[in-house]
Amino acid sequence: MTGGEQDIVGQVERAVDRLAHRRVGVVMAAGPPGRVHTASRGDTGRDETPDARTLFEIGSITKVFTALLLADGVVRGQWRLDTPVRDLLPAGTDLPGRGGDPITLQQLATHTSGLPRSPGRLGLRENLAYLRTGADPYADLTERVVLSGLRDVRPRRRPGQGTPKYSNLGFGLLGIAMTSATGADFGELARDRICGPLGMPDTVTEDLMTDDQRRRTALGHRSRRRGAEPWPLRGIPGAGALRSTASDMARFLAAHLDPSTTALEDAVRLTQATPPSGPGRMGLGWHRAGEGTLWHNGGTGGFRAIAVVDQLGGSLAVTLVNQTRGADLPTFRLIRGISS
Numbered sequence: 001m002t003g004g005e006q007d008i009v010g011q012v013e014r015a016v017d018r019l020a021h022r023r024v025g026v027v028m029a030a031g032p033p034g035r036v037h038t039a040s041r042g043d044t045g046r047d048e049t050p051d052a053r054t055l056f057e058i059g060s061i062t063k064v065f066t067a068l069l070l071a072d073g074v075v076r077g078q079w080r081l082d083t084p085v086r087d088l089l090p091a092g093t094d095l096p097g098r099g100g101d102p103i104t105l106q107q108l109a110t111h112t113s114g115l116p117r118s119p120g121r122l123g124l125r126e127n128l129a130y131l132r133t134g135a136d137p138y139a140d141l142t143e144r145v146v147l148s149g150l151r152d153v154r155p156r157r158r159p160g161q162g163t164p165k166y167s168n169l170g171f172g173l174l175g176i177a178m179t180s181a182t183g184a185d186f187g188e189l190a191r192d193r194i195c196g197p198l199g200m201p202d203t204v205t206e207d208l209m210t211d212d213q214r215r216r217t218a219l220g221h222r223s224r225r226r227g228a229e230p231w232p233l234r235g236i237p238g239a240g241a242l243r244s245t246a247s248d249m250a251r252f253l254a255a256h257l258d259p260s261t262t263a264l265e266d267a268v269r270l271t272q273a274t275p276p277s278g279p280g281r282m283g284l285g286w287h288r289a290g291e292g293t294l295w296h297n298g299g300t301g302g303f304r305a306i307a308v309v310d311q312l313g314g315s316l317a318v319t320l321v322n323q324t325r326g327a328d329l330p331t332f333r334l335i336r337g338i339s340s
Contacts, residue, residue: 029246030317033254045219052247055217056320059298066238067285071267081106088177094151108174111164114155134228141235168239175238186237200248206232218322220302228302253316313339
């Protein structure tokens with residue numbers, strides 16, 4: 001092991017040690033491709049220490065996969081970034097615009113659609129149930145409910161205008177549009193178009209999990225002593241339905257450091273670029289943290305996750321936690337330390 005590799009190992013191990021003090025379980029993987037070190041501490045909730053093959057809910061990091069599916073469809077010629085969303089949705093779906101402008105696929109992928117943060121179906125009752133018992137507030141939210149609820153949605157501004165305003169509904173709708181257009185469900189699209197080509201067998205939706213993957217899945221926690229139900233997010237899977245492992249996520253992020261090594265090169269590069277007339281602080285799905293740094297975090301009822309790609313430093317970092325206490329700042333500090 002070289003001195004540089006020893007330094008990466010030491011930094012990752014120390015970062016995980018600090019995180020583990022206040023989290024049920026944590027897995028961290030960081031470093032340049034080929035020299036990524038993975039460390040873990042704590043408990044999966046099954047009296048086992050998590051490892052690189054433990055599945056966690058990754059929540060909104062799913063949005064980066066959804067955006068990559070969008071870009072892949074553009075490369076395949078199935079749709080364009082400026083295709084109106086209503087053109088791909090089931091016939092009869094009422095999706096209002098504002099100012100006479102239709103909402104486009106690009107606007108959904110850059111949070112500039114003007115749509116609200118969450119589907120209107122979610123309210124105080126669902127959120128109180130989660131706080132009291134850990135119940136999944138999205139459990140009764142089906143695709144049919146999401147689509148029928150669009151008739152009551154009023155975009156808060158003209159599509160494409162202003163700064164990004166985060167919308168789970170927007171990305172959920174993007175996923176629905178692509179599954180409607182292709183006839184495949186979201187989990188199948190992610191498996192066949194992204195996870196298969198990139199060699200990521202453990203990145204799946206809940207419905208496609210094998211018995212072995214279920215045994216390797218960590219249990220979510222609201223706190224050290226309070227559990228939380230899984231969030232399958234079947235109604236809006238494009239917003240946050242994927243589960244993954246540190247091993248799979250490291251492979252995914254490595255593909256973003258050198259897209260030329262993958263069969264998805266053109267699509268990956270499209271997600272990393274600022275789209276035409278799009279907000280400079282975003283690619284498709286990805287947020288930017290300064291020049292050359294792409295990131296996205298995620299959270300569900302019992303999990304937190306963050307993924308970072310430092311293109312200038314040539315390093316990646318992912319942290320997965322089975323508790324609602326995140327690790328965003330420690331992960332950014334780690335990747336900056338490794339890249340310095």
